[in-house]
Amino acid sequence: MAYYDFKNIEAKWQKKWEEEKSFKTVEDESKEKYYVLEMFPYPSGKLHMGHVRNYSIGDVVARYKHMAGFNVLHPMGYDSFGLPAENAAIKNGVEPAKWTWGNIAEMNVQLRRLGLSYDWDREVATSHPEYYKWMQWIFIQFYKKGLAYKKENPVNWCPSCATVLANEQVVDGCCERCGSVVGKKSLSQWYFKITDYADRLLDNLDTMDGWPNKVKIMQKNWIGRSTGAEVDFKVKDLDKVFTVFTTRVDTIFGTTFMVIAPEHPEVENLIKGTEYEEAVRAYIEEASHKNDIERTSTVGEKTGVFTGRYAINPFTEKEIPIYVTDYVLMGYGTGIVMGVPGHDQRDFDFAKKFDLPIVPVVDPGDPEIDVNNLQAACAAEGTLINSGEYNGMNNKVAIEKLTELVEEKGIGKKSINYRLRDWLISRQRYWGTPIPMIYCEHCGWVPEKEENLPVILPTDVEFTGKGESPIATSKTFVDTVCPVCGQPAKREIDTMDTFLDSSWYFLRYCDARNTEEAFSFEKVKYWMNVDQYIGGVEHAILHLMYARFFQMALYDLGLVTTEEPFKNLLTQGMVIKDGKKMSKSIGNVVSPDEIISKYGADTARLFILFAAPPERELDWSDAGVEGSYRFLNRVFRLVDELEDVIKGAGGAYEIKTSADKDLAYQLNATIKKVTEDAGGRFNFNTAISSIMELVNEIYRYKENKDINAELLKAAVEDLIRVLSPFTPHICEEMWEKLGHTNSVYTESWPTYEESALVKDEIEIVIQINGKLKEKLNVANGLTKDELEKLVMDRDNTKQLIGEKTVVKVISVPGKLVNIVVK
RNA sequence: GCCGGGGUGGCGGAAUUGGCAGACGCCCGGGACUUAAAAUCCCGUGAGAUUUUAUCUCGUACCGGUUCGACCCCGGUCCCCGGCACCA
Numbered sequence: 001m002a003y004y005d006f007k008n009i010e011a012k013w014q015k016k017w018e019e020e021k022s023f024k025t026v027e028d029e030s031k032e033k034y035y036v037l038e039m040f041p042y043p044s045g046k047l048h049m050g051h052v053r054n055y056s057i058g059d060v061v062a063r064y065k066h067m068a069g070f071n072v073l074h075p076m077g078y079d080s081f082g083l084p085a086e087n088a089a090i091k092n093g094v095e096p097a098k099w100t101w102g103n104i105a106e107m108n109v110q111l112r113r114l115g116l117s118y119d120w121d122r123e124v125a126t127s128h129p130e131y132y133k134w135m136q137w138i139f140i141q142f143y144k145k146g147l148a149y150k151k152e153n154p155v156n157w158c159p160s161c162a163t164v165l166a167n168e169q170v171v172d173g174c175c176e177r178c179g180s181v182v183g184k185k186s187l188s189q190w191y192f193k194i195t196d197y198a199d200r201l202l203d204n205l206d207t208m209d210g211w212p213n214k215v216k217i218m219q220k221n222w223i224g225r226s227t228g229a230e231v232d233f234k235v236k237d238l239d240k241v242f243t244v245f246t247t248r249v250d251t252i253f254g255t256t257f258m259v260i261a262p263e264h265p266e267v268e269n270l271i272k273g274t275e276y277e278e279a280v281r282a283y284i285e286e287a288s289h290k291n292d293i294e295r296t297s298t299v300g301e302k303t304g305v306f307t308g309r310y311a312i313n314p315f316t317e318k319e320i321p322i323y324v325t326d327y328v329l330m331g332y333g334t335g336i337v338m339g340v341p342g343h344d345q346r347d348f349d350f351a352k353k354f355d356l357p358i359v360p361v362v363d364p365g366d367p368e369i370d371v372n373n374l375q376a377a378c379a380a381e382g383t384l385i386n387s388g389e390y391n392g393m394n395n396k397v398a399i400e401k402l403t404e405l406v407e408e409k410g411i412g413k414k415s416i417n418y419r420l421r422d423w424l425i426s427r428q429r430y431w432g433t434p435i436p437m438i439y440c441e442h443c444g445w446v447p448e449k450e451e452n453l454p455v456i457l458p459t460d461v462e463f464t465g466k467g468e469s470p471i472a473t474s475k476t477f478v479d480t481v482c483p484v485c486g487q488p489a490k491r492e493i494d495t496m497d498t499f500l501d502s503s504w505y506f507l508r509y510c511d512a513r514n515t516e517e518a519f520s521f522e523k524v525k526y527w528m529n530v531d532q533y534i535g536g537v538e539h540a541i542l543h544l545m546y547a548r549f550f551q552m553a554l555y556d557l558g559l560v561t562t563e564e565p566f567k568n569l570l571t572q573g574m575v576i577k578d579g580k581k582m583s584k585s586i587g588n589v590v591s592p593d594e595i596i597s598k599y600g601a602d603t604a605r606l607f608i609l610f611a612a613p614p615e616r617e618l619d620w621s622d623a624g625v626e627g628s629y630r631f632l633n634r635v636f637r638l639v640d641e642l643e644d645v646i647k648g649a650g651g652a653y654e655i656k657t658s659a660d661k662d663l664a665y666q667l668n669a670t671i672k673k674v675t676e677d678a679g680g681r682f683n684f685n686t687a688i689s690s691i692m693e694l695v696n697e698i699y700r701y702k703e704n705k706d707i708n709a710e711l712l713k714a715a716v717e718d719l720i721r722v723l724s725p726f727t728p729h730i731c732e733e734m735w736e737k738l739g740h741t742n743s744v745y746t747e748s749w750p751t752y753e754e755s756a757l758v759k760d761e762i763e764i765v766i767q768i769n770g771k772l773k774e775k776l777n778v779a780n781g782l783t784k785d786e787l788e789k790l791v792m793d794r795d796n797t798k799q800l801i802g803e804k805t806v807v808k809v810i811s812v813p814g815k816l817v818n819i820v821v822k
Numbered sequence: 823g824c825c826g827g828g829g830u831g832g833c834g835g836a837a838u839u840g841g842c843a844g845a846c847g848c849c850c851g852g853g854a855c856u857u858a859a860a861a862u863c864c865c866g867u868g869a870g871a872u873u874u875u876a877u878c879u880c881g882u883a884c885c886g887g888u889u890c891g892a893c894c895c896c897g898g899u900c901c902c903c904g905g906c907a908c909c910a
Contacts, residue, residue: 221825338910610846611835612835624847685847699863764842765841767891770890810891818841818890
């Protein structure tokens with residue numbers, strides 16, 4: 001008897017797929033396309049369980065769609081620029097390129113061991129000059145369109161690594177690399193104007209039905225659009241007007257002070273030459289040294305200093321003191337805020353601290369709140385009070401009215417603010433795409449000529465981990481000539497944030513080997529959008545918003561045909577063990593390599609898909625893996641045992657016995673279930689459980705005296721077909737064993753007969769007052785009344801009712817009869 | 823604090839959305855096969871009670887409501903996970 005020799009089986013089929021390029025895809029207008037994409041990995045050199053889960057999910061979808069008749073694009077590549085390569089260079093003296101290519105080679109082997117149906121001819125690596133050449137080209141198109149600009153701004157700065165950090169590289173206020181507390185430093189950096197797209201990025205979300213709500217809400221909050229008004233306040237004794245942004249213009253009568261950010265340039269004008277100058281400067285100096293940790297630790301505990309100046313409340317005409325405080329952010333609104341302590345908790349805290357008057361102007365009409373003795377700010381809606389002629393007006397109406405009024409008076413306007421900031425894209429790092437910009441003393445910043453791309457990363461650099469970008473140490477890179485005037489000029493030494501590389505790789509996959517263009521318009525038109533995108537929820541905001549921004553900008557440039565890149569999004573849950581995230585420090589890491597060596601890739605894939613639905617966390621269980629392995633052995637033995645019967649069977653089957661009918665029912669039910677679960681709902685766990693039920697049913701069936709060889713053949717062959725997207729190697733092997741010479745991947749997805757799913761007899765439930773009392777087999781297809789009559793006429797039912805009076809009978813055909821008694 | 827998502831057997835999870843709670847698998851227990859073990863196969867497996875081949879009661883975090891009927895809908899409470907966090 002043959003046994004399940006997964007090692008040889010998997011190696012055999014992987015070799016065959018590779019040699020025959022089984023998964024190669026070309027554009028074919030005669031077929032409906034389906035683009036399934038998994039987020040490409042950073043090539044750390046080691047695949048982890050999160051990858052296995054991500055790619056197993058994608059592979060089931062890809063293989064299923066292929067069998068269902070679609071022209072499937074299923075590519076893979078590497079997001080291969082980034083910090084770890086540079087750290088390896090600093091630590092071990094290995095060149096980043098060499099280190100990265102070594103890792104990619106390792107990961108290529110590991111990915112192939114999983115038996116994934118990728119078209120490897122489309123593989124990309126973002127650190128390859130053939131890729132980053134086009135990254136630079138796109139940058140230049142953005143620059144020409146006015147989407148890229150350079151600006152001096154305060155940025156995150158790690159004093160120990162002496163480098164800029166991205167927000168996402170600051171973990172709890174500390175550098176992710178060395179743990180030092182991150183400070184602020186003003187530096188000239190490159191930005192993308194993502195804020196120009198804020199409205200579109202936000203509004204499109206409403207039409208994106210294929211995305212999880214959770215992700216859409218996260219993006220919505222991140223963009224943070226808030227609608228309000230700008231209002232001008234005159235500054236007393238100075239010929240100046242300060243504009244504030246507020247979402248609560250209805251509370252303007254309650255404005256008893258004004259607060260301004262320490263970094264605000266107008267602060268200087270307020271204090272110059274006054275007695276307050278020294279104290280205010282000292283406060284600003286102190287605030288500028290505060291890092292994120294110190295700042296967030298003082299939330300609720302307000303600090304500030306009086307500037308000696310007053311503004312005039314345009315509605316009450318009263319003088320209100322102006323304070324400098326660090327709870328006002330320079331980067332949001334106008335950097336100046338009207339203080340309404342009665343209705344904003346931060347202002348309330350500030351007023352308490354500095355003993356400023358609290359004037360309530362909205363009465364929520366809540367008996368539990370004494371508006372004249374507020375214990376906290378009251379943000380609730382209500383009726384205006386202490387607001388002159390507006391008293392008695394509903395505050396929501398007042399927002400409209402007062403906004404109109406300030407516009408009429410010419411002292412303000414309706415205004416929208418976003419939490420989203422422009423995207424800081426330059427990095428003072430080596431291992432990234434060089435920004436293809438040149439600084440000329442005469443012409444300013446100019447892009448490199450497109451025919452000179454790529455601007456190649458220099459290799460004559462030193463990695464010290466200190467000072468500026470290692471590229472600065474290159475003797476060949478920096479000096480160049482101005483593309484405009486031809487005079488000596490200097491290249492930008494910063495590189496691009498790696499999030500840029502991953503913002504368009506899905507377009508490059510459509511035309512990965514193109515040496516003339518980033519991608520051909522026609523090919524992108526055929527393949528895009530991505531029909532199904534799959535990846536970790538940790539990318540919900542950054543990557544998924546940047547990619548959307550890129551797609552929109554490229555759409556506006558006329559380079560692509562759609563505004564949004566990803567039609568459907570599946571965010572898979574984490575793989576955990578013993579209730580905790582797998583991590584080296586806890587020591588609960590399960591290595592995919594080990595599992596594959598011990599049980600094979602099919603078992604690993606099957607378990608990971610069976611143990612939980614894809615969006616949910618997956619608790620790794622070694623015993624569960626054993627179970628999946630046992631199941632595959634069970635299937636393999638079944639096929640082995642029935643091989644001769646099946647090979648000797650004829651064509652279409654006929655239902656002869658009730659056992660035949662049961663097996664045909666289970667077969668069709670399983671096909672239906674797997675079709676729905678693998679094709680739409682992506683509940684692979686229940687798809688697999690249904691396949692297990694089919695296997696159990698076949699095991700039962702084959703013990704019968706009269707076995708129907710044709711039916712068995714149909715059952716077993718369809719079993720192999722529906723199982724093949726999950727565990728492709730073993731299925732190819734069994735398919736071949738049954739005498740087929742084609743790959744099961746080229747088979748059509750089986751269809752099911754609704755008629756086989758109609759049972760002659762069905763089990764219905766008899767309830768008394770909603771409680772289950774009895775189960776009963778009745779003929780299928782009875783009407784509501786027939787069923788009721790049948791049940792009510794039974795002696796058993798009469799016994800169940802006993803002495804009680806029947807009030808009502810609810811009869812649901814095919815389900816139950818509920819008798820309400822008293 | 824605000825915004826999401828969840829709480830179902832010893833465990834992972836089903837229940838296709840108001841109609842048999844616990845599919846499928848794991849663990850565990852019993853049996854068959856075996857000299858024995860492994861593997862395999864079969865049976866049992868939410869809790870409790872009783873007069874134990876059966877019957878009854880309870881049971882989907884907790885309290886209440888709607889309904890003939892609620893894991894599912896509504897109101898309130900507690901707990902866990904994720905995101906954002908002085909954004910005016």
